[in-house]
Amino acid sequence: MFIRMFFYKIKEISRNRTLLGWNLVFPLVLATAFFLGFGNMIKDDPDAFKTIEVGYVNTDGQASPFSMVLSSLSKENDGIRVLKVHKFSDVDDAKSALDGDEVEGIYIEENGSVETIVPANGLVSTTLNQIVREYENGKVVIETIAKDHPENVMNAVKMMEINKSVLKEYDFGSNTSPYLQYYFSLIAMSSLFSSWISTSMLEGMCANLSENGKRFECAPVYKLPSIVAGILAGVVLQSISNGIVVFYVEKVLGIDFGIPLLNVLAITTLGSALGIAFGVLIGSLCKNKNLLVAIPLCFSMTCSFLSGLMWHQIRQMIEYHMPIINRINPAALLTDCLFVRATYGKTDVYYRDIFTMLVLIAACLIISAMFLRRRKYVSL
Amino acid sequence: MSEKIVKIENLVKRYGDKLAVDHFSLEVEEGEILGLLGPNGSGKTTTINCLLSLLTFDKGEITIFGEKMAPDKYDIKSKIGVVLQNVAVIETLTVYENVDFFCGLYITDKKLRKQYVEEALEFTGLTEYKKYKPRKLSGGLLRRLNIACGIAHKPKLIIFDEPTVAVDPQSRNAILEGIKKMNRQGATVIYTSHYMEEVEELCTRVVIMDHGKNVANGTSAELKSTLMNRETIRISLPGKSEKILEGIREINHVYKTKEEGDDIIINCNGGEHNLVHILSYLTDNNVPFGRVSTELPTLNDVFLEITGKELRDKCS
Numbered sequence: 258m259f260i261r262m263f264f265y266k267i268k269e270i271s272r273n274r275t276l277l278g279w280n281l282v283f284p285l286v287l288a289t290a291f292f293l294g295f296g297n298m299i300k301d302d303p304d305a306f307k308t309i310e311v312g313y314v315n316t317d318g319q320a321s322p323f324s325m326v327l328s329s330l331s332k333e334n335d336g337i338r339v340l341k342v343h344k345f346s347d348v349d350d351a352k353s354a355l356d357g358d359e360v361e362g363i364y365i366e367e368n369g370s371v372e373t374i375v376p377a378n379g380l381v382s383t384t385l386n387q388i389v390r391e392y393e394n395g396k397v398v399i400e401t402i403a404k405d406h407p408e409n410v411m412n413a414v415k416m417m418e419i420n421k422s423v424l425k426e427y428d429f430g431s432n433t434s435p436y437l438q439y440y441f442s443l444i445a446m447s448s449l450f451s452s453w454i455s456t457s458m459l460e461g462m463c464a465n466l467s468e469n470g471k472r473f474e475c476a477p478v479y480k481l482p483s484i485v486a487g488i489l490a491g492v493v494l495q496s497i498s499n500g501i502v503v504f505y506v507e508k509v510l511g512i513d514f515g516i517p518l519l520n521v522l523a524i525t526t527l528g529s530a531l532g533i534a535f536g537v538l539i540g541s542l543c544k545n546k547n548l549l550v551a552i553p554l555c556f557s558m559t560c561s562f563l564s565g566l567m568w569h570q571i572r573q574m575i576e577y578h579m580p581i582i583n584r585i586n587p588a589a590l591l592t593d594c595l596f597v598r599a600t601y602g603k604t605d606v607y608y609r610d611i612f613t614m615l616v617l618i619a620a621c622l623i624i625s626a627m628f629l630r631r632r633k634y635v636s637l
Numbered sequence: 638m639s640e641k642i643v644k645i646e647n648l649v650k651r652y653g654d655k656l657a658v659d660h661f662s663l664e665v666e667e668g669e670i671l672g673l674l675g676p677n678g679s680g681k682t683t684t685i686n687c688l689l690s691l692l693t694f695d696k697g698e699i700t701i702f703g704e705k706m707a708p709d710k711y712d713i714k715s716k717i718g719v720v721l722q723n724v725a726v727i728e729t730l731t732v733y734e735n736v737d738f739f740c741g742l743y744i745t746d747k748k749l750r751k752q753y754v755e756e757a758l759e760f761t762g763l764t765e766y767k768k769y770k771p772r773k774l775s776g777g778l779l780r781r782l783n784i785a786c787g788i789a790h791k792p793k794l795i796i797f798d799e800p801t802v803a804v805d806p807q808s809r810n811a812i813l814e815g816i817k818k819m820n821r822q823g824a825t826v827i828y829t830s831h832y833m834e835e836v837e838e839l840c841t842r843v844v845i846m847d848h849g850k851n852v853a854n855g856t857s858a859e860l861k862s863t864l865m866n867r868e869t870i871r872i873s874l875p876g877k878s879e880k881i882l883e884g885i886r887e888i889n890h891v892y893k894t895k896e897e898g899d900d901i902i903i904n905c906n907g908g909e910h911n912l913v914h915i916l917s918y919l920t921d922n923n924v925p926f927g928r929v930s931t932e933l934p935t936l937n938d939v940f941l942e943i944t945g946k947e948l949r950d951k952c953s
Binding site: 258261265268269270272273461464467468469471472473474475476477478633634635636637 | 652686689690691692693708711712714715717719721722723724725726727729730734738739741742743745786787
């Protein structure tokens with residue numbers, strides 16, 4: 258019965274042109290409109306981080322801690338590679354490479370100290386200098402402690418590890434364009450539109466909402482498993498719809514989210530489940546058939562607006578003045594989750610967003626189940 | 638004695654202060670077509686919803702197939718088919734898929750279900766429309782689909798809640814014939830309507846509801862036999878005089894006459910060949926007369942006599 262119900266719900270929902278229009282066509286149209294409006298600004302974002310080509314000369318001629326730092330920063334981490342190091346044996350060769358624009362800066366290590374040569378101020382010089390500063394600070398701290406309190410050296414190293422993780426969390430990301438947030442909000446909106454799928458599904462299963470619901474409740478079937486089958490069908494279809502939107506934005510419009518595709522799909526599937534769960538909650542609480550259309554629409558649009566669909570800074574403003582709204586707004590959570598993943602990688606904030614969404618899904622479904630268990634009504 | 642398929646005892650249902658069903662009792666025997674007749678708002682649909690355990694009720698007890706009815710009585714529900722007042726089908730599924738979907742809520746065996754679905758389509762004359770979406774169907778075909786969805790699983794008890802509202806006469810006749818056929822095949826039927834002609838034609842027994850109460854119960858003939866007026870004769874009599882009218886009133890079984898323009902309306906309280914006796918009297922007295930019509934009493938007359946008001950709606 259469960260599988261049969263699942264496949265019939267797939268058929269029923271996928272043939273609903275209204276749902277198809279709002280959940281798939283509208284996001285595609287909006288994505289295209291965004292692309293026409295500011296697509297190039299995302300592609301050619303001057304603030305987007307690029308791997309820095311740096312020359313390195315070690316006149317001491319032996320392996321140093323700084324060379325290990327450079328080696329570490331040359332490795333790709335969460336899709337981000339900070340430096341690409343070109344080793345030179347001679348300072349003049351390095352300077353020639355700098356003059357020829359083969360590298361953007363040079364590190365010269367001599368007698369244990371590091372000198373940075375950059376042609377101009379800017380993001381590259383700031384980054385290269387910051388790396389040296391962090392290295393020097395750590396080195397001085399360790400040397401001082403080793404001299405005065407050698408027994409605390411290990412603790413100091415551990416403290417620096419913590420500091421390193423904090424720095425890593427606020428490291429530059431691969432995509433920092435604020436315009437990209439519009440696309441994340443768009444995906445959030447598309448996901449929340451799936452609340453319509455749930456309300457239309459419940460309409461056909463609850464006697465107080467439609468004649469179909471009456472017929473369904475007259476039948477000798479358990480209601481909750483049927484609803485779960487409908488929920489799964491809704492999540493599958495909305496995830497496919499979101500997948501198409503993501504594919505269209507990334508592959509057709511050529512806008513890179515900066516997140517591995519499978520990861521984006523996993524997040525958008527979670528978003529679909531979130532939209533479906535909110536729809537189930539709305540459907541279980543609402544008794545008016547007309548409101549089953551109006552409420553999901555208002556809910557989706559309001560949440561999406563507050564997540565930055567029309568003005569990307571609104572989410573930051575809310576975060577500053579009333580962060581609780583961002584913590585419970587499903588569209589803001591999804592937008593933030595995608596943005597954090599794209600910009601900073603899998604940080605604590607990313608996991609917090611995912612956890613909050615899971616909690617919201619569970620809460621919506623548990624509250625709904627309490628209302629949907631009812632099979633006898635005071636009035637119809 | 639036949640088995641009691643449905644037993645409603647002392648049912649009371651209130652919507653706030655409004656009493657929708659007022660100590661209503663009903664018994665339906667196996668093989669019957671029971672007509673639940675009453676005007677709009679008399680409590681028929683509320684009673685059916687209580688019977689199906691969709692609605693809570695304030696008082697009373699409902700047993701179906703000898704067991705107390707409850708929302709989780711799936712064994713009872715599996716033997717009931719429901720044809721609702723409004724069409725209840727899924728717009729995005731085809732005719733076949735609709736019947737298959739609703740039949741599948743009762744019949745899990747795929748092969749048997751396929752057979753049942755095809756039989757239901759055949760029965761309702763929808764086989765040639767099975768690939769159509771509901772929006773492509775006419776009102777009458779849509780009603781037939783509504784019925785097919787309700788009866789495909791071959792229920793023992795079928796409840797029709799005003800299935801012919803807003804249906805053209807041709808489709809209505811097809812629906813009524815279908816119900817008779819299902820009854821002949823062994824199904825017990827509860828049929829609610831405010832169309833007295835339908836109920837008279839179809840039902841083996843009639844319960845009349847008004848203001849949530851069971852105001853009369855019996856076969857159509859039994860209910861009509863309670864009336865004083867058994868025959869109404871209308872004769873166009875342009876040259877009538879008081880003497881002629883007096884003579885008509887003296888004919889056996891004539892108990893009342895009434896003038897309406899050139900017409901005279903004569904009520905008889907029984908007897909046979911009343912029209913022959915009246916026309917013989919007019920001929921014997923050389924009284925010219927025009928159009929003549931005679932009407933036997935209807936359930937509307939029964940309702941009128943019991944409640945003091947008419948059932949209002951008539952079949953078109």
